[in-house]
Amino acid sequence: MDVAPDADADAEAVEAVDGVFLTQGAVGDDVSIQRFEIEPGETVPEHDHPHEQVGVITAGRLTFVADGEERVVGPDDTYVIPGGEPHAAENRTDEPVVGFDIFSPPRADPDWGE
Numbered sequence: 001m002d003v004a005p006d007a008d009a010d011a012e013a014v015e016a017v018d019g020v021f022l023t024q025g026a027v028g029d030d031v032s033i034q035r036f037e038i039e040p041g042e043t044v045p046e047h048d049h050p051h052e053q054v055g056v057i058t059a060g061r062l063t064f065v066a067d068g069e070e071r072v073v074g075p076d077d078t079y080v081i082p083g084g085e086p087h088a089a090e091n092r093t094d095e096p097v098v099g100f101d102i103f104s105p106p107r108a109d110p111d112w113g114e
Helices: none
Strands: 014-017 020-027 032-038 043-047 052-059 062-066 069-073 078-081 087-090 097-104
Touching: 014 043, 062 078, 069 078
Parallel strands: none
Antiparallel strands: 014 020, 020 032, 032 097, 043 087, 052 078, 052 097, 062 069, 062 087
């Protein structure tokens, strides 16, 4: 087993958009993982990327919006977003949402500002 240096527990969170904090985790040859926290009332604006995105919510409830449809996910719920599919996410609650996203191919150096 290899423990990647970028799997450091001291990795710093980046505020990608107001109230949305992303922390890059380990990056492998085929996948990468990031932790996210979305403050109450905050939104990840609609965006897309070529990576397939598979995730799990560990705390709170998050509303995904894709193709005019909404899906609410909560603790222990998982989801898949195909690569290239425009999507947004909204925390419509009074509690932070925390979760993890896995990307394939790896999203090793995302430009979260775009």
